[in-house]
Amino acid sequence: MRLLIAGGGTGGHLFPGIAVAEEFLSRKKGNEVLFVGTWRGIEARVLPKLGYRLECITAAGIRGKGSVARAKGLAKFLYGYAQSRKILKEFKPDLVLGVGGYASAPALLAARGMSIPRFIHEQNAIPGFTNKMLATVAERVFISLEESRKFFPEERTLLTGNPLRRQILEQVALAPQEERADDAFHLLVFGGSAGAHRINLIMGEVLPYLEDVKERLRITHQTGENDLEDVTSVYEEQGIAADVVAFIDSMADAYRWADLVVCRAGATTIAEITACGKPCIFIPYPHAVDDHQRRNAEALLKRGAGFVIIEQELSGEVLAKTIRDLMVDPARLKSVGEAAQGLARLDAAQVIVDEMMTSQRKEK
Ligand SMILES: CC(=O)N[C@H]1[C@@H](OP(=O)(O)OP(=O)(O)OC[C@H]2O[C@@H](n3ccc(=O)[nH]c3=O)[C@H](O)[C@@H]2O)O[C@H](CO)[C@@H](O)[C@@H]1O
Numbered sequence: 348m349r350l351l352i353a354g355g356g357t358g359g360h361l362f363p364g365i366a367v368a369e370e371f372l373s374r375k376k377g378n379e380v381l382f383v384g385t386w387r388g389i390e391a392r393v394l395p396k397l398g399y400r401l402e403c404i405t406a407a408g409i410r411g412k413g414s415v416a417r418a419k420g421l422a423k424f425l426y427g428y429a430q431s432r433k434i435l436k437e438f439k440p441d442l443v444l445g446v447g448g449y450a451s452a453p454a455l456l457a458a459r460g461m462s463i464p465r466f467i468h469e470q471n472a473i474p475g476f477t478n479k480m481l482a483t484v485a486e487r488v489f490i491s492l493e494e495s496r497k498f499f500p501e502e503r504t505l506l507t508g509n510p511l512r513r514q515i516l517e518q519v520a521l522a523p524q525e526e527r528a529d530d531a532f533h534l535l536v537f538g539g540s541a542g543a544h545r546i547n548l549i550m551g552e553v554l555p556y557l558e559d560v561k562e563r564l565r566i567t568h569q570t571g572e573n574d575l576e577d578v579t580s581v582y583e584e585q586g587i588a589a590d591v592v593a594f595i596d597s598m599a600d601a602y603r604w605a606d607l608v609v610c611r612a613g614a615t616t617i618a619e620i621t622a623c624g625k626p627c628i629f630i631p632y633p634h635a636v637d638d639h640q641r642r643n644a645e646a647l648l649k650r651g652a653g654f655v656i657i658e659q660e661l662s663g664e665v666l667a668k669t670i671r672d673l674m675v676d677p678a679r680l681k682s683v684g685e686a687a688q689g690l691a692r693l694d695a696a697q698v699i700v701d702e703m704m705t706s707q708r709k710e711k
Pocket residue numbers: 357358359360362447470471537538539540541569593594595596598611612613614615616617619632635636640
């Protein structure tokens with residue numbers, strides 16, 4: 348069988364798609380997957396390294412901006428639609444899955460025009476414009492969180508959770524890490540798939556407040572492409588042991604290594620943090636559509652499964668105090684990690700592949 352996965356742009360959209368691809372390929376030798384995305388999306392950097400086939404199309408948003416930008420967006424959309432039809436004709440997929448992001452719209456609409464079974468997956472509690480629109484042409488809408496059900500047609504919507512990549516599931520299956528022989532405290536700082544400038548800046552203000560515990564601290568800090576050099580210098584100046592990188596390829600290893608995580612509250616990040624049972628201080632991105640990151644994080648906070656500092660209340664001192672309090676309270680870290688793990692859903696990719704294959708058989 349052949350599955351086409353369309354969309355991406357950010358890791359939060361792409362990585363659940365990779366998780367579904369892994370599951371689909373594991374079902375039967377000879378199964379094939381093709382991704383459709385854009386050159387400027389994260390997919391163009393990540394997928395070739397993993398050995399997946401990717402076709403790039405032209406795609407852009409057509410909502411909200413001025414009339415000239417909208418007209419340009421529409422022209423790009425129509426071009427992307429034509430490109431998608433050509434790709435569908437050549438690859439002849441049995442199934443098409445949209446994972447959100449601009450490229451999913453032309454591909455899903457082209458699949459509809461050619462009567463190919465099509466599906467979408469929504470990662471967030473509040474769906475983006477593309478998925479709300481595509482829900483009208485999708486046979487099934489897979490959702491990660493109950494909260495988003497109300498935005499989609501009831502009879503076609505199925506709660507599956509957010510699919511997790513093999514590397515994460517394998518880390519979940521490992522025995523718990525043995526107690527560390529030394530007194531080191533491992534802090535993982537990352538800002539979602541592109542890094543987060545505000546988190547990069549704030550760590551420079553946090554470090555002076557942690558001067559007296561710096562011998563214990565080991566930090567891995569993912570910055571994104573832009574701030575790598577500046578952040579590296581900050582740690583060097585403060586004399587704190589840190590591994591500063593633009594992007595982490597193996598997030599599973601990074602989660603396993605960490606005693607505590609500081610990060611944004613994107614939907615896929617949250618799915619991974621809960622699966623790995625990691626205590627986490629979330630700093631939600633305040634400009635996400637409808638403030639959905641704050642809602643994501645607060646859902647965990649309410650259940651004692653994470654800590655939240657909103658940006659209006661964020662300062663070096665506040666974040667340093669939260670980290671320091673947790674460094675000396677392993678029991679609290681453990682209980683918050685366990686509460687997070689209690690919220691995890693691990694079978695999303697399996698359920699999605701099962702559902703897509705069942706729908707496809709019914710169609711035949
Ligand atoms: C600013 C913004 O609007 N962000 C959105 C975007 O975030 P973003 O793309 O940051 O997505 P998430 O935080 O949900 O997921 C990040 C993903 O990138 C991976 N990762 C991250 C860093 C790294 O170095 N290596 C790596 O592999 C993580 O393991 C995770 O799989 O899409 C998410 C899912 O639609 C939304 O919930 C977020 O609100």
